[in-house]
Amino acid sequence: MEDLKRRKRLRHSLIALFTVIIFILPFIITNNYYRSVLVIIGIYTTVVVGLCLLMGYAGQISLGHAGFYGLGAYVSGVLTSTYDVSPWIAILLGAVGTGLVAYIIGIPIFRLQGHYLALATLGLGLIIHVVMMEEVDITGGPSGLTKSIPYLSIGRFELNTDFKYYFLVWIVALAAIILANNVVHSRIGRALRSVHGSEFAAQSLGVDTGKYKLQVFTLSAIYASVAGSLYAHYITFISPSPFGLMTSIQFLVMAVVGGLASIWGPIFGVTAITLLTEGLKYIVPKMIPQAGGEYEIVVYGVILVIIMIFLPEGITSGIVNIYEGWRHRKELADVTSGDK
Amino acid sequence: MSLLEISNLTKSFGGILAVNEVSFSVNNGEIIAVIGPNGAGKTTLFNLMTGIYQPTGGQVLFNGNNIIGMSAHRIAGLGIARTFQNLQIFNNMTVLENVMVGRHTKSKTGLLGAIFPISRVQREEREIVEKAMKKLTLVGLANKAMVGADNLPYGRQKMLEISRAIALEPELLLLDEPAAGLNSTETRKLVKIIYKLRDQGVTIILVEHDMETVMEIADRLVVLNFGNKLAEGTPVEIQNNQEVIAAYLGEEDLVC
Ligand SMILES: Nc1ncnc2c1ncn2[C@@H]1O[C@H](COP(=O)(O)OP(=O)(O)O)[C@@H](O)[C@H]1O
Ligand SMILES: [Mg+2]
Numbered sequence: 322m323e324d325l326k327r328r329k330r331l332r333h334s335l336i337a338l339f340t341v342i343i344f345i346l347p348f349i350i351t352n353n354y355y356r357s358v359l360v361i362i363g364i365y366t367t368v369v370v371g372l373c374l375l376m377g378y379a380g381q382i383s384l385g386h387a388g389f390y391g392l393g394a395y396v397s398g399v400l401t402s403t404y405d406v407s408p409w410i411a412i413l414l415g416a417v418g419t420g421l422v423a424y425i426i427g428i429p430i431f432r433l434q435g436h437y438l439a440l441a442t443l444g445l446g447l448i449i450h451v452v453m454m455e456e457v458d459i460t461g462g463p464s465g466l467t468k469s470i471p472y473l474s475i476g477r478f479e480l481n482t483d484f485k486y487y488f489l490v491w492i493v494a495l496a497a498i499i500l501a502n503n504v505v506h507s508r509i510g511r512a513l514r515s516v517h518g519s520e521f522a523a524q525s526l527g528v529d530t531g532k533y534k535l536q537v538f539t540l541s542a543i544y545a546s547v548a549g550s551l552y553a554h555y556i557t558f559i560s561p562s563p564f565g566l567m568t569s570i571q572f573l574v575m576a577v578v579g580g581l582a583s584i585w586g587p588i589f590g591v592t593a594i595t596l597l598t599e600g601l602k603y604i605v606p607k608m609i610p611q612a613g614g615e616y617e618i619v620v621y622g623v624i625l626v627i628i629m630i631f632l633p634e635g636i637t638s639g640i641v642n643i644y645e646g647w648r649h650r651k652e653l654a655d656v657t658s659g660d661k
Numbered sequence: 662m663s664l665l666e667i668s669n670l671t672k673s674f675g676g677i678l679a680v681n682e683v684s685f686s687v688n689n690g691e692i693i694a695v696i697g698p699n700g701a702g703k704t705t706l707f708n709l710m711t712g713i714y715q716p717t718g719g720q721v722l723f724n725g726n727n728i729i730g731m732s733a734h735r736i737a738g739l740g741i742a743r744t745f746q747n748l749q750i751f752n753n754m755t756v757l758e759n760v761m762v763g764r765h766t767k768s769k770t771g772l773l774g775a776i777f778p779i780s781r782v783q784r785e786e787r788e789i790v791e792k793a794m795k796k797l798t799l800v801g802l803a804n805k806a807m808v809g810a811d812n813l814p815y816g817r818q819k820m821l822e823i824s825r826a827i828a829l830e831p832e833l834l835l836l837d838e839p840a841a842g843l844n845s846t847e848t849r850k851l852v853k854i855i856y857k858l859r860d861q862g863v864t865i866i867l868v869e870h871d872m873e874t875v876m877e878i879a880d881r882l883v884v885l886n887f888g889n890k891l892a893e894g895t896p897v898e899i900q901n902n903q904e905v906i907a908a909y910l911g912e913e914d915l916v917c
Contacts, residue, residue, distance in 0.1 A: 500776045504775045507774070507775030507782070507786070508765065508768055508770045508775065508785075508786070508789070509770070509771070509775040510775065511758060511762055511765075512762065514751070514753060514758075515751045515754065515762040517751075518749075518750065518751025518752055518753045519750070521713060521733075521745070521749055522745065522749035522750075523751075523762065524732070524733035524734050524737070525711050525713065525733050525734075525736075525737055525742070525743055526737055526742070526762050526763050526765050526766070526825065526826075526829060527735075527737035527738050527765045527766035527829065528762070528765055533772075537772075540772065540776075
């Protein structure tokens with residue numbers, strides 16, 4: 322029991338330490354470009370935390386999370402710019418609506434055993450993207466919303482700079498991490514992990530596996546939607562292009578790179594891939610002047626293959642495993658030297 | 662009314678009749694042994710009773726309700742728990758967590774409670790840990806609670822499965838070859854645990870090959886052979902049953 326409490330305390334102090342770092346960071350980093358990258362990392366982290374929950378705990382892959390992300394962005398964007406709805410209410414409506422969409426398409430998928438979710442979400446993501454492109458009256462079509470989206474404000478305090486927005490985005494990201502962590506260490510997280518251990522045993526202990534997988538899927542869609550809303554109010558303009566299949570794949574790569582085993586995985590994965598993408602944007606045109614945007618997909622592919630071969634549990638687990646292997650050897654060394 | 666009434670239960674896999682028109686009933690508080698050679702259909706019988714397989718025909722009444730067609734998790738919720746012949750330990754979890762999953766049907770925190778663990782949720786979580794520790798103590802595994810379940814030796818993993826199953830506080834407990842692979846000390850311990858559970862009011866059906874143990878602890882036996890029920894009766898009746906002796910001819914196990 323003591324051990325259980327100790328682990329919990331360690332977990333809590335790590336989260337506390339991380340929170341402190343997050344809140345100091347924007348004071349140290351004053352360059353606006355870097356700050357904007359940190360804002361984007363925070364937004365993506367929220368999506369990827371949900372995706373990791375889905376992949377790690379429901380054992381399913383979604384190829385449509387950019388669609389949920391886009392739904393949030395467009396509900397917020399359209400409602401606030403065209404219909405003057407309060408931004409906070411629009412975020413809530415986007416989250417509820419996206420959650421409903423996910424739940425409804427999830428019902429038949431999770432009733433069937435198997436891995437249809439990847440395909441179903443791929444289709445859903447494409448449909449959402451097509452709607453964004455074609456419903457010109459509402460969405461403005463390929464060129465995006467015509468009216469600009471308002472900044473979020475808290476009372477009179479408008480979050481109109483990277484510095485101010487950073488705090489909102491990271492409070493949401495931290496909340497996403499903490500709440501996901503709560504789920505992992507709950508009756509439901511345990512039930513879902515047990516399914517990985519033995520689906521037969523889990524069922525014969527009363528675990529309704531489909532029900533919890535569906536719930537986690539819905540939760541992850543809601544995470545993506547909220548992140549999408551935050552994106553819309555940050556950029557204040559949206560068009561369909563950031564919400565296509567490429568973005569879904571990018572989220573997936575971030576989740577896989579970070580690894581699913583730890584709540585820290587998403588932050589590592591998102592940071593690594595975002596920095597890499599930004600770095601490539603800078604370097605590639607210098608090295609290969611005629612290169613188009615397609616090189617990104619090649620790079621993601623290469624990263625996926627490398628990770629799958631060398632760190633199949635992701636970077637965070639990889640580091641933990643290396644550390645534990647080192648500690649184990651050290652303990653062995655201590656024990657054997659004690660013999661003499 | 663009996664706790665469990667199985668009538669004409671049948672399961673065929675392609676052409677193989679794994680269980681063929683089997684009927685018997687089990688009363689509250691009994692210890693029933695199901696015996697029979699390998700491939701007789703004992704495990705299949707358990708899989709039918711727990712909703713892992715759907716039968717080709719027949720009925721299973723538990724407390725008067727037909728449980729055929731129910732999903733495995735609903736049947737567990739009604740109070741039937743089991744262990745597996747081929748261990749089904751959650752190797753990705755600690756010993757304690759394995760047993761905590763056993764408390765699933767006895768707790769009710771939903772997704773919202775999981776996300777926002779208000780004090781009621783925390784209280785339930787503490788209760789789950791306490792109850793799980795009690796079950797681990799019962800099988801002598803309390804000091805291994807924080808160990809990864811895959812690090813336990815085979816015999817202890819079998820004990821872990823039992824404690825996980827009884828964490829559900831079942832009315833009916835199905836044990837599939839609980840003594841297989843145990844040494845004699847461990848088997849004695851197992852027998853003690855089974856008696857203790859019986860004294861707590863749990864009805865037990867076990868599949869077992871160790872005849873000495875079976876004859877000692879079972880109130881009644883059901884003998885299966887090629888999916889058919891060959892005989893049913895008290896240990897003395899079974900030991901003197903000519904058909905059973907013929908089926909087991911050459912096997913010295915039964916002559917004990
Ligand atoms: N899932 C299955 N698919 C096909 N045949 C099966 C399956 N499960 C069991 N059987 C067959 O049913 C018969 C009974 O098996 P089983 O119930 O495991 O026997 P026991 O537990 O008495 O040794 C065997 O012939 C076995 O091959
Ligand atoms: Mg068997």
